[in-house]
Amino acid sequence: MKAAGLADIDEKLRAEERLTLDDGVALFNAPDLLAVGWLANREREKRHGARTYFNYNLRLEPTNVCVASCLFCSFARLQPSDAAAYTMSLEQAWDKLRKRASQPLTELHIVNGLNPDLPFDYYKDLLRGFKRIRPEIHLKCFTAVEIAFFADLYKMTDEQVLRELIDAGLDSLPGGGAEIFAERVRRKICHDKCDADRYLSIHRIAHRLGLRTNVTMLYGHIETMEERVDHMMRARALQDETGGFQAFIPLAFHPDNNQMRKLPAPSAADTLRVHAVARLMCDNIPHIKAFWIATGVDVAQTALWFGVDDLDGTVQEEKIYHMAGSPTPEGMTTAQLSRLVRAAGREPLERDTLYNIVNVHAATC
Numbered sequence: 001m002k003a004a005g006l007a008d009i010d011e012k013l014r015a016e017e018r019l020t021l022d023d024g025v026a027l028f029n030a031p032d033l034l035a036v037g038w039l040a041n042r043e044r045e046k047r048h049g050a051r052t053y054f055n056y057n058l059r060l061e062p063t064n065v066c067v068a069s070c071l072f073c074s075f076a077r078l079q080p081s082d083a084a085a086y087t088m089s090l091e092q093a094w095d096k097l098r099k100r101a102s103q104p105l106t107e108l109h110i111v112n113g114l115n116p117d118l119p120f121d122y123y124k125d126l127l128r129g130f131k132r133i134r135p136e137i138h139l140k141c142f143t144a145v146e147i148a149f150f151a152d153l154y155k156m157t158d159e160q161v162l163r164e165l166i167d168a169g170l171d172s173l174p175g176g177g178a179e180i181f182a183e184r185v186r187r188k189i190c191h192d193k194c195d196a197d198r199y200l201s202i203h204r205i206a207h208r209l210g211l212r213t214n215v216t217m218l219y220g221h222i223e224t225m226e227e228r229v230d231h232m233m234r235a236r237a238l239q240d241e242t243g244g245f246q247a248f249i250p251l252a253f254h255p256d257n258n259q260m261r262k263l264p265a266p267s268a269a270d271t272l273r274v275h276a277v278a279r280l281m282c283d284n285i286p287h288i289k290a291f292w293i294a295t296g297v298d299v300a301q302t303a304l305w306f307g308v309d310d311l312d313g314t315v316q317e318e319k320i321y322h323m324a325g326s327p328t329p330e331g332m333t334t335a336q337l338s339r340l341v342r343a344a345g346r347e348p349l350e351r352d353t354l355y356n357i358v359n360v361h362a363a364t365c
């Protein structure tokens, strides 16, 4: 640690002292990636040992029509008349779940474009229908950006929107839409969606109403190291207040088919480091997730030694990353996830959304 210039940070971590903005930046600038990873792994093992979580989930994006013009997005279609624009009917969306009746799914993760032409009842009926088909399924739906959009469009408060969706079956919020909290970056890459304060305020309200949520960070575009660390610290500060975040999820920028396509994708080394620094800075958030669709399978597996203890899940149908050039499969089975965790020397545990263990995968899986 001394040779890596990280002795002070090592000392602080041993003393369970909180890391500062300068510490976070130092971790990003330290040449010795393995030293950073070693520190993150120690924190990971302190919390979780070798335990590594994933779930049996299904991703669904019922509409890609979107009024926002985020530069990084390859999924949204601004005009409903665009040939690639789509909005599923409620029956089409429900069929996606019906046809997986034989799968032991525990979670449905839904994200949409900001579609100005749908009534609020579409979303409430969507959730009610999913619960009618499978009452026990956990509905992790709508980013804070979508909640803010609904509130503005349907002339409600953020809290009213959340309350009505909870009444219709909403169980938790995913972490999407956080991007980078710094105003400088948001103005450039996503100027027309809700700002960082409102994103965090919606998560605060959700936590108060009893929902658990996740928080993401889109990295590898125009953000500085300070802005990455600032982002982690803002998530950490809300977690101090509410304790409602379950996982911090760094999301690697994918440059294909969007307005930032001239930028290179973040390297594997950067991805490992971002997850490691997240583990070290977000000391109060229980889980650091590598979304394998975003990181790539091999890097997600390696990240299990760089602070990561969670791999999201089976996913099965994914559009946002595949439209932006992700070369991963669109889904993995729990047996595949389990094998890759074991091959990394870790212990695979199938969880539900709230991290209750639902299946211990035997070594023969």
Ligand code: V47
Pocket (backbone or CB within 6 Å): 072, 073, 074, 111, 143, 173, 174, 175, 176, 177, 178, 179, 214, 215, 216, 218, 249, 251, 252, 253, 254, 255, 256, 258, 291, 294, 312, 320, 321, 324
């Ligand atoms: O908010 C969009 C990101 C997010 C690109 O909560 C892109 O468990 C990279 O939030 N390159 C949606 N990223 C996905 C998301 C998520 C994923 C997995 C688990 C959870 C969870 C949440 O995807 C968006 C945006 O930040 N995104 N386009 C792109 N070209």
